[in-house]
Structure formats: C-alpha cells, structure tokens
Amino acid sequence: MAPKETPASANAPPLLDLTIDNITPNAIRINSQSSDARLTYLMARLVTHLHDFARETRLSTDEWMAAIRFLIACGHISDDVRNEFILLSDVLGLSLLVDNINHPKPPLGTEGSVLGPFHTHDAPVLPNGSSMTTDPAGEPMLAVCTVKDTRGQPVAGVKVDIWETDSSGHYDVQHDDREGASERCIMMSDESGRFWFQGLKPVSYAIPHDGPVGKLLGKLSRHPWRPAHVHFMFEKEGWDHLITALYLRGDPYETSDAVFGVKQSLVLDLDKVDKETADKYGVKEGIWLLRYDFVLTTREETEKLRDELATEALEKLGLNLKLVDHLPVPDLD
Amino acid sequence: MAPKETPASANAPPLLDLTIDNITPNAIRINSQSSDARLTYLMARLVTHLHDFARETRLSTDEWMAAIRFLIACGHISDDVRNEFILLSDVLGLSLLVDNINHPKPPLGTEGSVLGPFHTHDAPVLPNGSSMTTDPAGEPMLAVCTVKDTRGQPVAGVKVDIWETDSSGHYDVQHDDREGASERCIMMSDESGRFWFQGLKPVSYAIPHDGPVGKLLGKLSRHPWRPAHVHFMFEKEGWDHLITALYLRGDPYETSDAVFGVKQSLVLDLDKVDKETADKYGVKEGIWLLRYDFVLTTREETEKLRDELATEALEKLGLNLKLVDHLPVPDLD
Numbered sequence: 001m002a003p004k005e006t007p008a009s010a011n012a013p014p015l016l017d018l019t020i021d022n023i024t025p026n027a028i029r030i031n032s033q034s035s036d037a038r039l040t041y042l043m044a045r046l047v048t049h050l051h052d053f054a055r056e057t058r059l060s061t062d063e064w065m066a067a068i069r070f071l072i073a074c075g076h077i078s079d080d081v082r083n084e085f086i087l088l089s090d091v092l093g094l095s096l097l098v099d100n101i102n103h104p105k106p107p108l109g110t111e112g113s114v115l116g117p118f119h120t121h122d123a124p125v126l127p128n129g130s131s132m133t134t135d136p137a138g139e140p141m142l143a144v145c146t147v148k149d150t151r152g153q154p155v156a157g158v159k160v161d162i163w164e165t166d167s168s169g170h171y172d173v174q175h176d177d178r179e180g181a182s183e184r185c186i187m188m189s190d191e192s193g194r195f196w197f198q199g200l201k202p203v204s205y206a207i208p209h210d211g212p213v214g215k216l217l218g219k220l221s222r223h224p225w226r227p228a229h230v231h232f233m234f235e236k237e238g239w240d241h242l243i244t245a246l247y248l249r250g251d252p253y254e255t256s257d258a259v260f261g262v263k264q265s266l267v268l269d270l271d272k273v274d275k276e277t278a279d280k281y282g283v284k285e286g287i288w289l290l291r292y293d294f295v296l297t298t299r300e301e302t303e304k305l306r307d308e309l310a311t312e313a314l315e316k317l318g319l320n321l322k323l324v325d326h327l328p329v330p331d332l333d
Numbered sequence: 334m335a336p337k338e339t340p341a342s343a344n345a346p347p348l349l350d351l352t353i354d355n356i357t358p359n360a361i362r363i364n365s366q367s368s369d370a371r372l373t374y375l376m377a378r379l380v381t382h383l384h385d386f387a388r389e390t391r392l393s394t395d396e397w398m399a400a401i402r403f404l405i406a407c408g409h410i411s412d413d414v415r416n417e418f419i420l421l422s423d424v425l426g427l428s429l430l431v432d433n434i435n436h437p438k439p440p441l442g443t444e445g446s447v448l449g450p451f452h453t454h455d456a457p458v459l460p461n462g463s464s465m466t467t468d469p470a471g472e473p474m475l476a477v478c479t480v481k482d483t484r485g486q487p488v489a490g491v492k493v494d495i496w497e498t499d500s501s502g503h504y505d506v507q508h509d510d511r512e513g514a515s516e517r518c519i520m521m522s523d524e525s526g527r528f529w530f531q532g533l534k535p536v537s538y539a540i541p542h543d544g545p546v547g548k549l550l551g552k553l554s555r556h557p558w559r560p561a562h563v564h565f566m567f568e569k570e571g572w573d574h575l576i577t578a579l580y581l582r583g584d585p586y587e588t589s590d591a592v593f594g595v596k597q598s599l600v601l602d603l604d605k606v607d608k609e610t611a612d613k614y615g616v617k618e619g620i621w622l623l624r625y626d627f628v629l630t631t632r633e634e635t636e637k638l639r640d641e642l643a644t645e646a647l648e649k650l651g652l653n654l655k656l657v658d659h660l661p662v663p664d665l666d
Contacts, residue, residue, distance in 0.1 A: 014588035017596050018426070020433045020642075027426035027593065033554040042396065043553065045389050047425055049382035054430050056378050056650055058643045058661055063375065064422070064431045071418045075408005085404045089397070092380055093351070093360035097387050098397045100353045220376065221366040255347035260360065263350050309353075310391045317389055328391055 024051045037329040041321075073212040081173040086117040087213045090259035091222075103240060104305045108150040109297040113245040113261040116231065118171040123161060123184040129281060131198035132185035138167030138200035141288035142273055142281055145196065147189045147234065148295055154193025155296055161186050161233035162197065169205030196281060201270065201288045202228035204253055217258065224258050227251035234294065240302035246292055268292060357384045370662040374654075406545040414506040419450040420546045423592035424555075436573060437638045441483040442630040446578040446594040449564065451504040456494060456517040462614060464531035465518035471500035471533030474621035475606055475614055478529065480522045480567065481628055487526025488629055494519050494566040495530065502538030529614060534603065534621045535561040537586055550591065557591050560584035567627065573635035579625055601625060 013029045024047060031043040053059070074084040089095045095114045103112045126132060133140075143162075147155045163184035165171050172182040187195040209217060209224035217224050228251050234242040247254065247267045254262060271289040278285035307326055314321045314328055322331040346362045357380060364376040386392070407417040422428045428447045436445045459465060466473075476495075480488045496517035498504050505515040520528040542550060542557035550557050561584050567575040580587065580600045587595060604622040611618040640659055647654045647661055655664040 015590060015593060015595070016588055018429055018433075018593050020430060023426045023430050023433075023593065030555060030589070031553050034552060035554075036552070039552060042390055042392075045386050049386045050425060050427055051430055053378050053382045054427060054434060055646060056652070056661075057375055058434050058639075058646070058659075059375075059431055060660060061431060061435045064427075068416065068418045068422065071404065072408055072411050072416065075405055075411060078405050078408060083401065083405065085401045089401065092383060093356045094383055094387060094397075096351055097353060097356050097384055098392055098394060100351075100356075101387060101391050102394045219367060219369070219372060220364050221368075222363060255349055256363070257348060260348060260351050260356065262348070306391075313388060313391070319389070326391075327393060328389075 020055065024048060027051070038324070038327055041329050070212050070216070077211040082208065082211075083117045084211050084213055086115075087207060087211075088216075090114055090116065090207070091213060091217060093260045096260045099243065101309075102306065103242065103302060104309055106150060106297060106301060106305060108295055109240075109301075110242060110244055110294045111263045111265050112243055113229075113231075113263065113266060114259050115233075115243045116259065116261075118173060119161070119163060119231065119233065120173060120181065120184065123163065123181050123186050126185040126187060126197065128187055128190060128194070128196050129198075130185065130187075132162065132183060133166070133198065133200050134182045135166040135200060138203075139288060140284070141199050141201045141270070141290055142277070142283050143197055143199060143230070143290040143292075144277075144281070145194070145291070146293045147193045147195070148293060150295055150297060150301070154189075154191070155236065155239065156189055156191045156193060158189040158193075158195075158234050158236045158239070158296070159186060160189060160195055161235070162199070162230065164199055164202050164230040165205050167200060167203060169203050174208070198283060199230065202230050202248060204228050204251055207258055222258065223253075223256065225253040226257055226259060227253040227262060229261070230290070232294070234296055236296070238299055239296045240299050242294070242296055244294075246290065353388065357381060360384070370665075371657070371660055374662050403545050403549070410544040415541065415544075416450045417544050417546055419448075420540060420544075421549075423447055423449065423540070424546060424550060426593050429593045432576065434642075435639065436575065436635060437642055439483060439630060439634060439638060441628055442573075442634075443575060443577055443627045444596045444598050445576055446562075446564075446596065446599060447592050448566075448576045449592065449594075451506060452494070452496060452564070452566065453506060453514065453517065456496065456514050456519050459518040459520060459530065461520055461523060461527070461529050462531075463518065463520075465495065465516060466499070466531065466533050467515045468499040468533060471536075472621060473617070474532050474534045474603070474623055475610070475616050476530055476532060476563070476623040476625075477610075477614070478527070478624070479626045480526045480528070481626060483628055483630060483634070487522075487524070488569065488572065489522055489524045489526060491522040491526075491528075491567050491569040491572070491629070492519060493522060493528055494568070495532070495563065497532055497535050497563040498538050500533060500536060502536050507541070531616060532563065535563050535581060537561050537584055540591055555591065556586075556589070558586040559590055559592060560586040560595060562594070563623070565627070567629055569629070571632055572629045573632050575627070575629055577627075579623065 015026050027047045028044045032040045078084045099112045105111050147158045149155055166183050172178050189195045206224040228248045229245040231245045247262050249267050249269050273287050273289045275285050320331045321328040348359050360380045361377045365373045411417045432445045438444050480491045482488055499516050505511050522528045539557040561581045562578040564578045580595050582600050582602050606620050606622045608618050653664045654661040
C-alpha cells in the first residue's frame with residue numbers, strides 16, 4: 001500500500017550506491033537514530049564485525065545461504081525444553097566468554113562455568129540431606145558442601161540450585177515421558193553455610209547432537225561430549241550470582257569439553273563415605289562422597305572488578321567509550 | 334550414557350582454564366581439526382569476530398539472553414514462505430554486501446541489488462508481451478527491455494525471472510489465500526535480446542515488520558519501507574547470474590531503503606505509452622512505460638574481477654591467504 005504516514009526518510013541519513021567499501025558506515029549511521037546509546041553501540045560493533053567477516057572471507061552466496069538455512073534449522077528444532085542457540089553459543093565458546101566478562105572472580109572466589117541449556121525453573125526446594133534422584137541405576141553420591149565469603153565466613157540462606165543428568169547421561173527434560181523434576185533440586189545453606197544432599201556420581205554425556213549444532217560439530221571433526229559434572233547456581237541478595245559446575249578428575253573429556261566449561265579449580269576427586277560420615281548423614285557406607293567449599297563474592301566486589309577490567313580492555317581498544325550502568329557506550333562529551 | 338567410542342579427545346588439543354583472553358585461540362584450535370581448509374578459515378574468522386564483539390561491548394548476560402531469544406523468535410516465525418533470517422541479513426546490510434562481493438561489475442555491467450525473501454520457484458514461463466498481473470486495482474505498466482553484453486551485442490535465450498508486489502504492496506506469497514503465482518513470471522530474451530511484458534507500476538511497501546526484525550527496526554527508530562521497485566533475475570549458462578531491481582525516481586524512500594538496495598544506475602523515470610507503442614505492443618495508450626537496457630557480464634569476466642578484488646582485499650588484511658576455487662583459505666605452504 002502507498003505510504004500513508006510521513007516518510008521517516010526525512011530524518012534518516014540518505015543512502016545510495018552502497019558498495020563493499022561504504023556499506024558499513026552507512027548501515028551504522030542508519031542504525032544510530034535511536035536515543036538508546038547502548039543499543040547504538042551494540043549495533044555498530046555487530047554490523048562492523050558481521051561485515052568484516054564477509055569481507056575477510058569473501059563469503060560466497062552459497063555459504064551465506066547455508067548459514068541462513070543453519071539458523072532456520074536451529075530455530076525450528078528449539079522449543080520449551082531445547083534451545084539450540086544456547087547450544088551454539090556454548091560450542092563456539094561465547095557462553096564461557098560472556099560468563100567470564102560478567103562474573104570476574106577475585107583470586108579467592110569460586111570460578112564460574114557454563115549454564116548450559118538444561119536448567120529449569122521447576123526444581124523442588126528440598127531440606128538438607130534429601131535425595132534429588134529417582135534413578136535406581138546410578139551410583140549414589142553424597143555431596144557435602146559449604147558456602148563462604150572471601151574472608152572465610154559462612155554465608156547462610158543462599159539459594160543453591162543443583163542439577164545433573166541421570167545415569168544414562170540425560171537430563172530429565174530430555175525424556176519425552178518426563179513427569180516432573182528429577183536429578184535437580186534447590187537447597188538453602190544453613191547457619192554454618194553448609195548444604196548437603198544425595199545425588200548420583202555424574203557421568204560423561206554427549207550434548208544433544210541430532211540437530212544442526214551436532215551436524216556442525218561433525219563437520220568440524222569435534223566430538224559432542226562433556227566430562228562428568230554437577231551444575232550449581234548460587235543466589236542471594238547482595239551477592240554475585242554464581243553459575244558453576246564441579247568436574248571429576250580423570251574423565252576422558254576433561255581437557256576437551258565440547259562447551260569449554262572446565263577449570264582446574266573446579267576439578268575434584270570423589271572420596272568414599274566412611275562409617276562415621278555414613279552415620280552422620282544417614283547414608284550407606286561406601287557410596288561416593290563429594291566435598292567442596294564454594295566461595296561467593298559480593299555484588300559490590302564483582303561490579304568493581306568488572307568495571308576495572310572493562311575500563312582496561314576499552315582503553316586498549318582505543319575507542320572513546322565510557323561506562324554507563326557498568327556497560328560501555330560511546331563517550332560523546 | 335558412558336562413552337562407548339574411543340574418546341576423540343586423544344587427538345584434540347587440550348583445553349583447560351579458559352579465560353576472556355585465551356578462549357579465542359583455543360576455540361579456533363579445536364575447530365581446526367577437519368580437512369576442510371575453507372571451513373576452518375570461516376570458523377576461525379567467525380569465532381574471532383564473535384568473541385571480539387563480546388569483549389568490545391562487555392556483552393551483559395541479559396543482552397546475550399535477549400539475543401538468544403531474538404534468534405529463536407526469528408526461527409519460529411520462519412516457514413516455507415517467510416524467511417526472517419534473510420530479512421535480518423537484508424536490514425543489516427549483509428545481503429547487499431555478499432551480493433557485491435560475489436557479483437562485482439565492470440563499469441558497463443548492470444549493477445546488482447538485493448534478492449529479498451520473496452522470490453519463488455513457481456513463476457510461470459510466459460511468452461513475450463504477456464501480462465503477469467491479475468490485480469485489477471493496480472496501474473498498468475508496459476515494460477520493454479533488452480539484454481546485451483558489455484560490447485553492446487544482444488544476448489538471446491536468457492531466462493529472466495521477474496517479480497513485484499500487487500497494488501497493495503504485498504507479494505502473492507504474503508496472501509493467506511494465495512492460489513498460485515501472480516505478479517511474477519519468467520520470460521526468455523528473443524534473438525534481438527529483447528523481452529517485454531505487462532505488469533503494474535510498482536509501489537512502495539513495508540517489509541514484513543510484525544516479527545522480531547520489525548521490532549528491531551522499531552527499537553532502532555528505523556522505518557521498514559522499501560522504495561517502489563521491480564525485481565529481475567537473469568540466468569544463462571556462461572553468464573554471471575544477475576540479481577537486480579529497478580527503482581522509481583522520486584519515491585519517498587529512494588534514499589532510505591530499509592534493505593540498502595538502491596543504486597543510482599538502477600533508478601529510472603517511467604514514461605507513458607504513446608499511440609505508436611500502444612499499437613505495437615497491443616496495450617492501451619497512456620499506461621505507464623518502463624524501458625531499460627540490461628547489460629550482462631560473462632562468468633569469466635566476473636570471476637576474474639572477483640579474484641582480483643579478493644586478492645587486493647586480502648593483501649590489505651595482511652593474512653597469509655590464497656584463493657582456492659575463488660575463495661580464500663589460509664596459505665600453509
């Protein structure tokens with residue numbers, strides 16, 4: 001239909017005769033009309049990198065169309081319980097990078113790891129000591145953990161979200177007949193900063209690789225395996241949100257995690273539960289025992305560190321930027 | 334399930350303790366295990382730009398999640414007749430750039446323009462002089478065109494794919510009750526390189542903006558309009574595939590096309606059909622008349638020019654690259 005409204009073109013920078021060499025500044029200009037300085041900056045960097053990628057690779061029309069088809073396929077396979085784009089971000093190392101940028105840790109703080117696509121919001125809140133597994137085939141494991149601050153003081157009342165696969169290497173949401181949460185729970189740290197629960201000794205598993213991301217890994221001669229791990233997420237007002245995982249030493253995929261999540265400080269050896277511990281926690285002697293002391297940092301500590309690292313990185317870039325709400329925007333003053 | 338196969342990790346470069354500063358070379362290394370040198374190069378540049386984007390913007394976790402949701406939404410709204418990722422590529426200037434890289438034109442060749450998401454494969458082959466429109470509400474237009482080579486010689490037997498919107502500014506595929514192709518056809522150039530058909534005077538129209546790409550344009554204070562145009566695609570063995578469009582001068586969106594397609598050499602004024610022309614082509618006197626002489630380049634000319642431009646651009650980049658099948662790959666010799 002013919003334009004009824006006043007053409008916005010009156011205010012837009014004029015475009016014409018766009019070429020390989022001038023498309024980028026023109027696209028940035030037309031994307032810079034909003035009053036949202038952060039969005040303007042994000043779009044400017046996005047367009048610059050996207051265009052540079054095409055120019056540096058002399059991207060062919062066939063390759064461009066293959067990329068379009070790949071993205072469509074990622075969208076079509078995604079649903080409420082599967083997110084192929086998070087998986088893509090994970091295997092490209094972007095998820096790990098974004099976590100590290102947003103949650104830098106001082107030397108004493110527990111390091112972060114990738115969230116992955118399998119966290120849910122329906123895990124039951126269980127009292128300390130509960131079992132979060134319904135899988136009789138797995139190897140039982142008792143986990144006894146603490147949450148402290150960087151000065152070694154216990155942090156009570158932390159909401160700890162815990163999830164792992166069953167013994168077949170699948171999260172509950174990967175089973176078509178899922179009836180509810182399993183191998184996942186939420187615990188609260190007690191007055192001594194402790195929390196403990198029964199789960200399964202984690203197993204190595206392949207990330208979902210029946211979709212486009214799996215096909216990409218195949219073309220890259222990469223395997224889809226993750227080393228055995230248990231996910232943990234810590235939340236408490238005033239404290240930096242910590243998403244991490246603990247990994248078992250000696251796993252065949254310890255140094256080739258498909259999603260780049262392993263850090264040496266998060267790799268541990270399991271023990272066996274002795275008689276005293278078995279009696280204390282009401283579990284069978286001889287089952288696996290995981291012990292770990294998590295260290296949380298305050299939101300203030302983290303924001304200060306993040307701002308310092310951001311300022312340092314942006315100075316190196318030589319772009320004229322300032323931080324607003326802890327995020328860089330162009331400094332036009 | 335526990336890994337049954339021999340872990341591929343034996344051959345993979347070891348990863349551990351990945352940080353903001355070392356994730357990129359590590360991701361490139363693990364993506365470099367296939368024997369496909371072109372894929373390796375594409376992935377290396379992709380990962381470099383993706384990671385640099387996150388580092389330069391200090392991408393926040395919320396922004397990353399918003400991007401994931403945006404991509405999912407683009408996938409979910411896409412179907413057989415709607416491709417939101419092509420639309421996204423169009424509004425970011427990537428489509429124009431990829432076309433320019435792949436189909437560089439010598440000074441005399443007709444310039445290309447964006448394909449857009451509305452080309453179909455079911456357009457009827459019509460004899461010269463036919464009408465391709467079934468819309469009684471539009472303003473009738475006779476188009477009389479020629480196809481020549483860069484020396485001015487006619488090119489016969491070229492398959493010319495032509496498509497435009499109806500008078501409401503919608504392509505046939507945008508109507509839910511579409512019964513078949515309309516406002517689109519395929520013609521063959523005759524012995525004199527001529528082809529002619531009846532269509533509609535094109536109208537300005539908004540690209541589909543009820544989806545995530547439309548929302549993005551809104552956030553960017555950009556309008557979704559394209560200036561009035563007719564699409565043309567030329568195919569003949571031995572000749573460079575030409576995707577282009579002709580635009581009407583004076584359109585309110587002439588200098589602010591939402592998808593960056595306008596080039597001055599493709600902008601024209603319509604005439605009116607005089608009595609002589611009306612009699613010759615069997616149309617009514619006084620309807621709109623479009624005349625244009627297209628110039629095709631041979632595949633050989635285009636490939637030579639593309640290789641020259643690629644070599645020049647890669648030398649500027651300072652990367653050690655060579656062209657294989659006209660596409661850059663790292664030169665390891």
